[in-house]
Amino acid sequence: MFDLALTSFTTTAGDDGAIALADGLNAAFQPVDEAGSTVVATSQAILGKKVISALQRSQIWSLVITLLAATLILMLAFYFEVRRPFLGVITMIPVALVVLWVFGTMAARGISFNVVTAMIANLAIGIGVPYTIHITLRYLEDRQRFDSRDDAVRETVRHTGGALAGSALTTAAGFGVLMTSSLKPFQQFGEVTFWAILFALLSSILVLPSLLVLWDKWHSRKGDTLVDAEAYHRAFDESEFNEGT
Numbered sequence: 001m002f003d004l005a006l007t008s009f010t011t012t013a014g015d016d017g018a019i020a021l022a023d024g025l026n027a028a029f030q031p032v033d034e035a036g037s038t039v040v041a042t043s044q045a046i047l048g049k050k051v052i053s054a055l056q057r058s059q060i061w062s063l064v065i066t067l068l069a070a071t072l073i074l075m076l077a078f079y080f081e082v083r084r085p086f087l088g089v090i091t092m093i094p095v096a097l098v099v100l101w102v103f104g105t106m107a108a109r110g111i112s113f114n115v116v117t118a119m120i121a122n123l124a125i126g127i128g129v130p131y132t133i134h135i136t137l138r139y140l141e142d143r144q145r146f147d148s149r150d151d152a153v154r155e156t157v158r159h160t161g162g163a164l165a166g167s168a169l170t171t172a173a174g175f176g177v178l179m180t181s182s183l184k185p186f187q188q189f190g191e192v193t194f195w196a197i198l199f200a201l202l203s204s205i206l207v208l209p210s211l212l213v214l215w216d217k218w219h220s221r222k223g224d225t226l227v228d229a230e231a232y233h234r235a236f237d238e239s240e241f242n243e244g245t
Contacts, residue, residue, distance in 0.1 A: 091136045131168070
């Protein structure tokens, strides 16, 4: 009579079929469990798949919490700065798109979701939010300088977009060096981070300006001023505004 026994055998399930194999074995062991014994199917592949599944579940909740928290903070910031809290939502929409694009690229490139790549989505949010804030604030400033929203958005993309492009491309190049690593997880991390930075740049200079113009038009149709003048001058230094910086 044994208190504990280990039975080892080889299967062809591989990593992809690890969870299905475990479920099948546990179902087959059900009569043994009902007899008072405990049987558990386990292997390195099964444990690895369970860890990845747990990471995926926690990553989803982490993403939701991070996006909601960032949106709330931006809404409060824009309310106190220019009395336009909805700008926080508009500023976060391109960031949410970046996260979706990153996951889509990972799927298209066959990059697995693992301990290293699990942090990419939150990193994408951290990269994208500063870019979008720069564009939004610059548009508000340029909108005070130009009567035409088209002129304002062109100046915003030309001025701030160029600076962001330089910053993004140099940062992407730095992370892109990881793609030359001999370790596959670091190669994947470098590649996904490269795409995350590139997507953050494109979303900031292509998607966000369009959203800001639509937001501007909506307020114009309502007959509202774009921002409260007093709040605007508190948010932006008037001397810099007069110098056109």
